[in-house]
Amino acid sequence: MNRTLYLIFLFVFLLLLQVLVLNNILFLGYINPYAYIIFIFIYPLKENRFSLLISAFLLGLSVDAFSNSGGVHTFATVFIAYIRLFFFKAIFKKSTSDYLLFNLRHEPFDKVFNYTVILTLIHHFILFSLTNFSFYNFSNVLINTLFSSVFTLLLYFLGSFIFRKKLA
Structure with a gap:
């Protein structure tokens, strides 16, 4: 139950951080951090994959509702939630029995x-x-x-450094 409360708190915190603070940042016309995807990185692998996809859908839908963006956040978030397991297996090279013990x-x-870089780049590129929605603006998409x-990853690594629990 403790883990469930933590995930609910994280979901709400990242959603509020995104829609109240980060959506109002547009630095140099290109930089807009999307820290809500951190929820997908941290979500435990031992949990049911269906619950991750539902959570990703609700998170993306909530960001879309507050941003009036028509479903782009929902699609990008559900997509990285769906492919996350593939990249987990490819990068960490862990077996299914190691899922229970996995902690980022x-x-x-x-x-x-x-x-995190691969999933963030995929999410942002889709978004x-x-x-x-045009090849005319492809350079803008890449920029x-x-x-x-870069800014989203900076927030993630800075946050994980600040909130890291000391290991005994």
């Missing part, structure tokens, strides 16, 4: 970095591709994807 905080930095991904 206990993994080597290089693997966590690769995992900005659907937002622009927005790159800069927003």
Whole structure:
């Protein structure tokens, strides 16, 4: 029950952070962090995959409702939630029996970095591709994807460093 309350709190916190603070940031016309996807990174692997997809759908739908963005956040968030397991297996090379013990905080930095960078780039590329919906603006899609991904990842790693529990 404690883990469930933590996930609910994290869901609400990241949603409110995104819609009340981060959606109002547009630095240099390109940088807009999307920290709500951190929920997908942290969501436990041992939980039912269907509950992750439902949570991702509700999270993306909520961001879309507050942002008036017509479903682009929902699609991008559900997509990375769906492919997350594939990248987990490819990067961390863990067996299914290791799912119960998996914690992103206990993994080597290089693997966590690769995992989060790949999922963030995919999410942002889908998001900005659907937002622009034109090959005419493809350079803008790439620039927005790159800069927003860097800032989102900076927020993630800074937050994980600040809120890291000391391991005894």
